[in-house]
Amino acid sequence: MRTLLSRRWRSVIGERLPRACALWAVILHRFAASGIVTTGAVRQLELMETDKSLRKHLIELLDGGHAHASFDDVIADFPPKLRGEKPAGLPHSAWMLLEHMRIAQWDILDFSRTPKYKTLKWPEEHWPKSPSPPNAVAWDKSVRSFHRDLGAMRKLVNDAKTDLFAKIPWGEGQTILREAMLVADHNSHHLGQLIDVRRLLGIWK
Numbered sequence: 074m075r076t077l078l079s080r081r082w083r084s085v086i087g088e089r090l091p092r093a094c095a096l097w098a099v100i101l102h103r104f105a106a107s108g109i110v111t112t113g114a115v116r117q118l119e120l121m122e123t124d125k126s127l128r129k130h131l132i133e134l135l136d137g138g139h140a141h142a143s144f145d146d147v148i149a150d151f152p153p154k155l156r157g158e159k160p161a162g163l164p165h166s167a168w169m170l171l172e173h174m175r176i177a178q179w180d181i182l183d184f185s186r187t188p189k190y191k192t193l194k195w196p197e198e199h200w201p202k203s204p205s206p207p208n209a210v211a212w213d214k215s216v217r218s219f220h221r222d223l224g225a226m227r228k229l230v231n232d233a234k235t236d237l238f239a240k241i242p243w244g245e246g247q248t249i250l251r252e253a254m255l256v257a258d259h260n261s262h263h264l265g266q267l268i269d270v271r272r273l274l275g276i277w278k
C-alpha cells in the first residue's frame with residue numbers, strides 16, 4: 074500500500090523513533106494499521122524494544138539482589154579476623170569464595186572480549202592457594218576488582234553495538250548472552266555459599 078509519507082520521512086520514523094519510549098509502539102501500530110508507516114518500521118521498532126528489554130533484564134540479573142542478598146550485602150562488613158575461617162563442615166573460607174568469584178568473573182569477561190583469550194588451569198588458577206587473605210589490602214583489592222569487572226560486563230551487555238546472540242568468534246558457539254548469564258549464575262551460586270559461611274560463623278543478620 075502506498076503510504077501518505079515520503080520515503081524520507083518513513084525512514085526517519087523507522088530509524089529514529091525506535092529510540093524513543095514504548096508509547097511510540099502503540100502509536101506506530103495505529104499508523105501502520107492506517108497505512109501511514111510501513112509494518113516493516115513497526116517490526117523494527119518491536120525488535121529494538123525487545124532488545125532493550127533483554128539488556129535491561131540481563132543488567133538486573135548481573136546486579137543481583139532482587140530475589141536474594143546482593144554481593145555488597147554479603148561482603149561489605151565481613152569481619153577481618155574471620156575472612157580466612159573455614160566453618161566446620163564447609164570446604165571454603167570467605168576469602169576462597171571471594172577470590173574464586175573474582176577470578177571466574179574475570180575469566181568469563183576476558184573470554185567475552187579478548188580474541189587471544191587463554192584458558193585458566195583448573196583448579197589451581199581458579200582458587201587462591203591459602204584460605205586466608207595475606208592482608209586486608211588484598212581483600213579490598215579483590216572486592217574492587219570484582220566490582221570493576223562486573224561493571225565491564227554490564228557495559229558490554231548495555232552497549233547497543235554488542236550483538237548478544239552472535240557467536241563469539243574465538244569460542245565454540247558461546248554468545249555474550251550466554252556469558253552474561255553464566256557470570257550472574259556463578260556469582261549467585263557462590264554468594265549463597267558465602268551466606269552459609271557467615272551463618273555458621275554466627276555473623277549473618
Ligand code: NI
Binds near residue numbers: 173177259263
Ligand atoms: Ni565456581
